[in-house]
Structures are given as structure tokens and as C-alpha cells.
Amino acid sequence: MGEGDSSAKGLTRRGALAGAALFGAGVAFDRVLPSGEGKSDGAQGDALERVEFYGSRQAGIATPSPEFLHFAAFDVTSGSADDLRELLREWTLAAAKLTAGGEYQPTPLEAEAVPTDTGEALGHGAQRLTLTFGFGPSLFGLDGADRFGLAGRRPVALTPLPRFTGESIDPARSDGDLCVQACAENPQVAFHAVHVLSRLASGAATLRWSQAGFGRTSSTSRDQPTPRNLMGFKDGTNNIRGEEEEAMERFVWVQPQDGSAWMAGGTYLIARRIRMLFDVWDGTSLEGQERVIGRDKVEGAPLGQREEYDAVDLEASRGGEPAIPTDAHIRLASPHNNDGQRILRRGYSYSEPTDPGSGQIDAGLFFICFQRDPERQFVPIQRRLAASDALNRHTLHTASALFACPPGVEPGGFIGEGLFA
């Protein structure tokens, strides 16, 4: 953590930034590396590992989901494209340092200086922290104004999402010009990263909304067991895995022929805050719950099958009826019913203070998915779900956002540099 490194004393801020970039330059291919810095608190020994920030793809998409999320959206307050570029440069250097488990600014520093690093992650190590950045549609034009001269570079795929039946979206907790997705094995490390990046944004951008999450709700690697969401069901059994390179290219990573060359190797992130309405759900019988989802609750097997990973058989019947009801969630979300389209889900559970006076738990799923083209993937799937999904009686979509996540960056570059090239 640089604590004992007296040579760090007196480094200028710019010097510290350059040091961060150099640090990242020494590591290249194998994305998960033991953290050379930091010391363990004891509880999560191997969680000190770090995930390499630099590379042709951004981390935090195909890399395995760790246990905690801190997601933040920002509004750019400066009208200057130079300020925007400078912010992205600073964020890039900070992200490389933070994800390596180092302090963004070495300590001890001069006593009279204001610490750039806020300090609450000191001693925690890397905790597999990833930082994933994205650009919202409003960055390319808002209320008809081409704020940064980028209107001509907006990808067609970055079209604001349509409204969906039954949703109840809070605009103050939706959208944004920029986003940062921080994932880590420790919630304080994820919080800290957003805290540091928010400080760096000062004068150029301001925090619009944020969301903490826990207990990854999808497996994104073959090595991970399928977790349960807050409804008690295994979620994400048939998710795309980061190791499925062909599926990742086909469904997640933007290809050169897709247009908007600066996005090739990137992807589109959709976030939906989905509140679970536990009062009705918790009063539903076990069989009723299983028919809503289309899976057995304990094992996670598709109805009509025995094991979690048994193939979903939409034709299977039970007592003359479809084993998986016609309005079951997994039937309507199935690639079979969506032109073979798949998405990479990478969401987290959330839990917030009870609404005063309601007596109701405010908790659910902060759904995040990545895809190559929202118009061909998320939008038709969600239209179908919004129209007919049995789960709609038990959930409410309360926030929504779409971001273009550019490809990764090599040392010396900055996130989204292709957009300004």
C-alpha cells in the first residue's frame, strides 16, 4: 500500500498517476493475478487476487462475478469535450491503480495536503476489483444539444430503451451520461472505488445515482455454483459463461461489422432495478412459485426434469398440461422464443431501508445484462416478458439505464479514446 515507501513522499499528483500507469504496464495476459500489495484481514484469503484492468476488453464483463457491486451513474456538468477527455484519462489511471490493490495516491503524503485516496480500503488488497465504464445516450446529445460534438458518433444500438408495460421508472435513479460498475469480493473495496472516482470527477461530472448490490445473482463462469436470488430460486443456470468464447462474440461483444468502429470489442450494458413484491410472493404456495418461474425451487431443475442443468424442454407435459406453464418466466425468456437470442446476465441482489409507512421490504434484483445489440436482444425479450410473464405479479421495474461500454484499453491510453479519435 506504499505505507512504508518513503520515496513516495513528495510525489506530485501527476507523478503518482504516472506511477499507476507504469505499474499496470508490467502485467498483460493472465487476467487474474495474485495481488502483490495489500495484506489480508484474514476472512477472505484468496480474495486478495487482482483482475488485470488493461486489455483488449474491459474487465467486469466476461470475468467471473465477485460477491459485491457498487454501481454509479454520473452527469457531466462541464460543457467541454476537453474536460470530458481529461476525466476519462484520470479515471483510467485511477482504475488501473485501484484494481491492482494499490492506493490511488501513496500514503503517507504531506500532512497539509488533501488525500486523493479516501483511505477506507487501506489494507484490503485488490479483492478482485473490476471497474467497467460506459457512456449513456445523453452524452451524445441531450434535448437536441450536441454537448460535446459527439452526436455523429452515437451508435445506432445506443438508442434509449422504449417504455415497457407495467414498469414504474424513477427518472432520478435512471440513465446518466457516464457509468462505473465496481465489482469486488468486499463491499468496502467496491464502495471505495466509486468514492475515489467521484472525487476525481469533481468539477467535470457529478454523481447522479448509485446502487450497492450483494450476492451475485448469476453464474458467469463454469466454476461458480448457481446462486439464489431473494425469491429463493437459483438464477442464471443457462446464462452465457465468460469462457464460452463463441457465444461471447456472437451475443456480447460488438463486432467490427456492426458499425461505430470505436465500439468494436465493446458491449452494451442495461441495468434495471427490479423490486420484488414479497407480500404476494411470500403468500404463494411452493407449487405456485415454481410455476411462475418454471423451475423447481430446491434443485433448480426445469419443471418436468430432475437436475438443475437438465435441458429446458418446452414441449414436456404433465397431466395433459405443459410442464412449464405458458406464462412461466423461463419459457418466455428462453432463446427458443426469442429468435435464438441470448444475453449475459451479471446482476446482484439489493436491499434498502423499508419504505416508511409501507411495512414492506424494499429489496430485489439489480439486473445487469450485457449484449451486442439491445434492439435485437434485450428489447424484444423484455417486451415479451412485460406482456405475459407470470413473474410480473411479483416484481416491479423501478429504474432503467443503458450504456455503451467501449472496448478495453492498453497502458498509456484511456477508456473510450476511440470515441475521440
Next chain:
Amino acid sequence: MGEGDSSAKGLTRRGALAGAALFGAGVAFDRVLPSGEGKSDGAQGDALERVEFYGSRQAGIATPSPEFLHFAAFDVTSGSADDLRELLREWTLAAAKLTAGGEYQPTPLEAEAVPTDTGEALGHGAQRLTLTFGFGPSLFGLDGADRFGLAGRRPVALTPLPRFTGESIDPARSDGDLCVQACAENPQVAFHAVHVLSRLASGAATLRWSQAGFGRTSSTSRDQPTPRNLMGFKDGTNNIRGEEEEAMERFVWVQPQDGSAWMAGGTYLIARRIRMLFDVWDGTSLEGQERVIGRDKVEGAPLGQREEYDAVDLEASRGGEPAIPTDAHIRLASPHNNDGQRILRRGYSYSEPTDPGSGQIDAGLFFICFQRDPERQFVPIQRRLAASDALNRHTLHTASALFACPPGVEPGGFIGEGLFA
């Protein structure tokens, strides 16, 4: 988790409850035990351990703090003392089962039945879950009405807290008739416990407010390193440790001579939601931050000393000034300045969605402390802090609650039974 236990099938709910009580009866003295049930997700091997629920003291006070909190306060909606007693009986049996890492109701159950256990903790094991229950002042009388015939049994020590200078308390997120403090090594396990207990309360009590927390902010055992709060400072270095039996008896556990015999062996819980005002704090120099707290930021040493555990020397000077400024937090909170009084701190960090439009992070400390007598311990300390603490420029108390936590319970009994004896 009883998944393979076909003999559990067809058990009535009351039968399952009786089974839960019997399960608890087999274990007695050593409070932390390997969990006999549950299987690991892999990430937190030894976190499957359980902490014994039954005993002469409630768990979750002197037992070491795990990493996560889910706190809930309830209002009793029934006017019947019988309903209140029955709720406490049900909660006791459920708590014994939940803290043992078992499902509250065995699964599989009849398909047409509504599951009592909501299922989201299946497979997680015990995760050192503790459940600690308390009674608010309003249970003993509200607006002059003696709701349950308990007015005569209210301990003098359970007097509502006075207002403190500078606080900005939201009544909707404060107080309550009953409280449950769930602590665990996994946030989903803590959430699940509150979820199940909320369901059991249906018809008798309703959720008033809840608060999730992470990253215990105090050491409560000599075995734990001192964690950092979200201001980046080590917090709780000089806390009472659960192993300090003499200090626990003197400062935490209610003694028989204190009056209100039903509370002997219990304690009083105070919760304060303390928001950190990062905009000013983050712009303060390192030295300025250290002078607010009275400790070095990196090491955690008291100013004027070298190591974290060096004794706080309030007389030490530096350049003719007190090394620890006259308004420093640790000086004003010191037992030296508070008639030798100490309290057991056992709080957690919290982080919530950004206030729309504010651009400010809403995060801080969900402070929890336990003491033998709030009037002689918390109240004078907090009065002194509210008047003069340099930390007041950087924090805002936004919620407050006080609960009487009765002593522990043996199998066959129920939490708070002495109150009804």
C-alpha cells in the same frame, strides 16, 4: 438443509417448530460450533460455523462481530398481550433454527403449502448468524396508553433518549416497539433471517424500518484486527472486548441490583444512523482529518504516540499545543472525560442510493452500542460530543433508537419471558 430428509415431509408447522426447539437443546456451552447442516459455496469455508442461540445471555452482543448486519424495527399492530407473547415464542423457535444454519421449515414440503421459509439462504449454512431481540420504550406505553399492561414493568433505564444538539432525526426511521439485530458473515443470510421473522410477525407486528450494514466498524474480540470506517480511520481500537468479563459486567450487562429483575443479564441497545458528509471531509487535509479524530490515519495511533494500541495520552503536547486537540473526537469520547464510563460499540458501515439531485454519497456509520444504563453512559457521552466534537462538521445523526435487550433464553423458553412472568 433437510433437503434429503423425507421424514420431514408432512410435518405440521407446529411439529417443525418443536423440532427446532429440540435441535437447539442438544448444544449448550461452547458458543461457536461447526455447522452440522448446510454446504459451502466455497468462498467462506469457516464462515459456516454457527453461534449458539440459547444461553444465559443473548448472542450478538459479546460474541465477535461478523461482517454483515441486517437490523429491523417492528411496530406491534395487535393490541393483545397474548399475541405479543405468541410472536416472541415463534421468533424464539425460528431464531434457534435459523442460527443453527437450518431451514425454518424443512423442504421439500407439500407443493400446495405456502413455504414458511422463504428459501434464499438455502445452501449457505449458519454463517455465524446471531439474532438479538429488543423492546422499545413504546412497548410499555404509547401516547399515555398502556397497550399490553406492561407500563409498570418498564425499566427506568428505558427512558426515550433526549434530543441532542445538531441532530436531524427522521422519526420514520427511528424507534419501534421491537427490534431484531441480525449479524452474519453473509449479507443474504442476515437478510433472510429478517425476511423470515417479518413473515412470522404477520398479523401481530409490521416492519417499521430496516437497515443493512457491512464491514463491522469495531473490534469486539481481541482476535479481530481493527477495521476502518468509511472515513478511512481505524475505529474501535479501545472498544470493550467481549472477552473482558469484568468490563462486560460493569459496563454492559444489567445487574440484579439495577432494578427491573426481568432485565438482569440483559443490556440496552442504542442505534444511531450517522451520515458522513463527505463533501467537506474529503476536502480536508490529512493533518486536518487526523486532528478531528485525534488519531493518525494510516497506523491508527493516538496523536503523540506511535502505535495503534499505545495508550491515549490526553496530556501529551506538540509544539506547545495539546497533541490531541481539545475538540478531537477521541478526547471527548474518552472514559477520562466521562466519569470512567465505557460502552460496547458494535456498529456497521452503511451505503445507500445517492439522494436524487444532491450529487452526494449517502453513506456512513450505523452506530450500535450496548450498555448497562444509557442515562449514565451513552447520554452524557453523546451530550459532550454533540456540544463540542470536531467531527460534528463532518457527520449528521439522522436516525435514533433505544431498545431493552432482555437476557438470553434456554430451550423451551422464549425471549423476554421474564417480562410476562
